[in-house]
Amino acid sequence: GENVEQHPSTLSVQEGDSAVIKCTYSDSASNYFPWYKQELGKRPQLIIDIRSNVGEKKDQRIAVTLNKTAKHFSLHITETQPEDSAVYFCAATFSGNTPLVFGKGTRLSVIA
């Protein structure tokens, strides 16, 4: 069935270090992979997304990589700052024009 697995569920890093969150998906026909950041009590906000015809996309300190063969994609945050502390959700589309399927989230804590 349609499934997105996200790891790890929690992640603590020292300020200035890098953080990596990985998601795997079950449908090889998936073609859109967004990442959302949700601060405590706030709405999820799109921070970066990638489509299946691209292997990597970067926006300042944030990058997403996609490996279609292995069916996984990852979020990379470099030079982490305390304001990066939040829950991050990955998501993917599946065939059949269905809505996004979200991973269960990763709680990132950046320790100053």
Add this chain to the structure above:
Amino acid sequence: DSGVTQTPKHLITATGQRVTLRCSPRSGDLSVYWYQQSLDQGLQFLIQYYNGEERAKGNILERFSAQQFPDLHSELNLSSLELGDSALYFCASSLWGKGKETQYFGPGTRLLVL
């Protein structure tokens, strides 16, 4: 600001009661989605509407129902409320179709059932 609005921001009610949550999508978006997020949990997809029609259904309880009106705003009705229904309820909107899948979330309605 995503352009998606939700009212009310907060709602406190008692078990057994019924409430209605309202969502207005971004200008131009035809699709509306409802999600439930319990404390420290992920986003549980409830239901999607597209241009007034139900498009996809997730793990929505029979006590819950939704609709999308001709002006494209949507309402989520929760009835016979239980303590476990206390959660953040998000609405999101998008265009629809390939290349238009990005969902934009509203600020949410925090429901507390006592």
